[in-house]
Amino acid sequence: MGTAELSVASLEALIHWPGCEMAAVVTQPDRPKGRDLRLQAPPVKEIALASGLPVLQPERARSLEFIEELQRLRPDLIVVAAYGQILPPGVLDIPRFGCLNVHTSLLPKYRGAAPIQWALLNDEPETGVTIMKMDVGMDTGDILTQERTPIEAQDNAETLYHRLARLGAALLVRTIPDWVAGRIAPQPQLPSEATHAPKIKKEDGHIDWTQSARAIWSRARALVPWPGAFCFLPGSPRPLLLKVWQVEVNPSGGEPGEILCADKAGIVVGCGQQAVSILQLQREGGRRLTPQEFLAGCPLRVGTRLQ
Numbered sequence: 001m002g003t004a005e006l007s008v009a010s011l012e013a014l015i016h017w018p019g020c021e022m023a024a025v026v027t028q029p030d031r032p033k034g035r036d037l038r039l040q041a042p043p044v045k046e047i048a049l050a051s052g053l054p055v056l057q058p059e060r061a062r063s064l065e066f067i068e069e070l071q072r073l074r075p076d077l078i079v080v081a082a083y084g085q086i087l088p089p090g091v092l093d094i095p096r097f098g099c100l101n102v103h104t105s106l107l108p109k110y111r112g113a114a115p116i117q118w119a120l121l122n123d124e125p126e127t128g129v130t131i132m133k134m135d136v137g138m139d140t141g142d143i144l145t146q147e148r149t150p151i152e153a154q155d156n157a158e159t160l161y162h163r164l165a166r167l168g169a170a171l172l173v174r175t176i177p178d179w180v181a182g183r184i185a186p187q188p189q190l191p192s193e194a195t196h197a198p199k200i201k202k203e204d205g206h207i208d209w210t211q212s213a214r215a216i217w218s219r220a221r222a223l224v225p226w227p228g229a230f231c232f233l234p235g236s237p238r239p240l241l242l243k244v245w246q247v248e249v250n251p252s253g254g255e256p257g258e259i260l261c262a263d264k265a266g267i268v269v270g271c272g273q274q275a276v277s278i279l280q281l282q283r284e285g286g287r288r289l290t291p292q293e294f295l296a297g298c299p300l301r302v303g304t305r306l307q
Contacts, residue, residue, distance in 0.1 A: 001026040003042045006165045007081035010102050011044055013169035014079065015051050019177060023073045024054040026061075028084055062088040070094050077180065079172065080134065089136055097180050099134040102168040104161075105197065106146055107132060108189040111139035112197035116160050119151065119197075120222035123214065126150045127160065129168040131175045133186055140194075142186030145175045156221035202227040209257035209306060212273035213249040220247050231257070232307040233300070239307060245288055246280040257307065262300035267291040269306060 002011060002025075014020045025048035030039040048055050058066035061083075067090045070078075075095045080087065081102040092099050105115035107130040112118075119127040128148040135141040147167050151160065178184050205227035207216055220229040224245065232239035254260045254270025261268035267278040282288045283298060 001078060001083045001087075002044045002081040003028040003084045004082035005043050006104065006161060006168075007083070007102075008043050008047055009165040009169035010079065010081040010172055011047055013173050015047075015053075017173045019173075022053055023075050024056055026056045026058070026083070029057045029059055061085040061091060067091060067094075077176065079176075081168065081172075086138070087134065092134055092136065100144065100172070100175070100179070101132045101134045101139070101141070102172055103130045103132055103139055104164040104168065106130060106148065107139060107143055108191070108194035110195055110197040113199040115197040116164065117157050117197070117200050117222045118195075120155070120157060120160065121218055123218045124151055127164070129164050129171055131168075131171055140189060142188050144179055144184050144186055145171055147171050156224045158224050200227070205230050207231045207244065207306075209269065210272040213247075213271040213276045214273075216271055216276050217247050217249055220244055234304065234307060241284040242306070243282040243284075243288075244278055244280075245282060247276040247278050250275040250277045255305070257305045259300050259302055259304045259306065262291075262295060262302055264292060267295070267300065 002008075011025065014022060025044060027042045027044045027048070030041050030045070032038065033040040045055050045057070056066065056069060060066070070091060071094055077097040078091070078095050078099040079102070080099055087099060103115065104127070105119065106128045110118050116127070126148055128146055130146045131144045132139065132141045133144060149163060149167060175184070200223065205219075205223050207219065207229050209216070209231070216229070223229050229244045231242050231244060233242055250268050252260055252268055252270070252275040254275055256270055256272050258270040259267065260270055260275055267281070268275050269278065278291055280288050280290065281294055283294070
């Protein structure tokens with residue numbers, strides 16, 4: 001059961017693993033996307049159909065019709081990765097080996113919808129994947145296995161997303177044989193160590209220049225590709241939205257949001273502590289540019305305060 005791109009790696013690993021016989025793939029219904037709002041299939045559906053697998057797309061995972069359909073399939077195990085719906089007890093209780101979830105954090109840290117983004121926002125030195133036996137809570141089930149990976153300075157949410165997808169898929173196919181053979185003792189999560197990773201909202205991308213340069217660097221890399229870190233350049237008739245895609249910490253000092261440098265050397269903006277050099281930015285309706293490319297078409301005045 002999966003929908004997002006993250007779940008493709010797990011599905012492909014199961015398809016190519018000789019120890020697995022797949023009864024069906026469950027994903028969300030096709031949704032309208034793009035300017036023309038044409039129906040688009042989830043990535044998981046495309047992989048499943050290309051492999052000749054039956055695909056189920058219930059609007060609601062708790063619908064009686066869907067639960068009865070799963071019961072007819074009589075799966076021994078259900079694997080869930082980025083499915084997008086909470087499974088009710090009627091689904092969790094069907095397979096004799098339960099439902100296993102591939103979660104992209106080291107549980108109990110970062111339970112919820114956006115563990116990758118929040119690990120980066122909080123400047124964590126490492127993260128990882130957890131294979132968890134699901135229960136009725138939000139990522140509260142017992143831990144079966146985990147694998148860690150460092151968060152490198154060059155990582156952003158996209159690079160980490162793809163790495164964790166691969167790690168999760170590999171860990172999943174290593175875990176299943178030991179789990180069904182009874183060689184894994186599930187470890188309960190400690191509620192006292194749990195943290196929450198709520199869904200990212202568009203306003204989370206708005207840069208608060210009173211934060212430290214390190215915190216703004218973390219925000220820029222955590223929110224790629226959506227919503228992106230952004231700020232506003234004062235102007236008339238309205239401020240100009242600027243997407244800030246990549247920055248690095250600069251030891252300079254200045255007032256929060258103040259443009260300290262805007263020339264061939266680059267664009268430097270003051271923060272609550274130190275400053276950031278902007279390495280890639282985009283004006284509303286434009287494309288991503290280097291500072292030099294941006295300044296050629298949109299000069300910035302030193303002393304201007306970004307909002």
